[in-house]
Amino acid sequence: MRIRVLIALIFITFLISCQLFKSGKNNPELVAQTFLEHIQRLEFEEAKEYSTEETKMMLTFFTTISELVPDSQRVTETKPDVVIHECVVQGETAQCSYSANGNDQTIDLLKQDGKWLVDMKKEDAKPNYFK
Numbered sequence: 466m467r468i469r470v471l472i473a474l475i476f477i478t479f480l481i482s483c484q485l486f487k488s489g490k491n492n493p494e495l496v497a498q499t500f501l502e503h504i505q506r507l508e509f510e511e512a513k514e515y516s517t518e519e520t521k522m523m524l525t526f527f528t529t530i531s532e533l534v535p536d537s538q539r540v541t542e543t544k545p546d547v548v549i550h551e552c553v554v555q556g557e558t559a560q561c562s563y564s565a566n567g568n569d570q571t572i573d574l575l576k577q578d579g580k581w582l583v584d585m586k587k588e589d590a591k592p593n594y595f596k
Contacts, residue, residue, distance in 0.1 A: 491579075493559035493561055493574045493581050496574060497549055497563065498563075500512050500516065506543070507531055509527050515581075517583065520584060520585040523587065547565045548565070549563045558574065559575075559581065560572070561574065573585070
């Protein structure tokens, strides 16, 4: 009987640990940081993993536009300089302030199906997201 209780406690502890580890990978700060680093590297397909559907459509547009630029003129950031300062979470939304390319900006996120995603609106797609 004691062995069953011990095994059950170990199993429960394992499940709780897995849940805590999983949630550590999905917080607004990490999602915003990863998204913005992909943007600086012009890795739009990779950035889509951290995006709402509306943002994915804009990233598809960015991909199309960037393909028009000759490789010799394309500037990608090999060492991104994104610094997340603070994320303010209000329920299922968050706004993170950050600096990149010498500019201070904010980026919005939504929590959909338990996952934080960048929610970039057309009016927020400023050229200074990029270097």
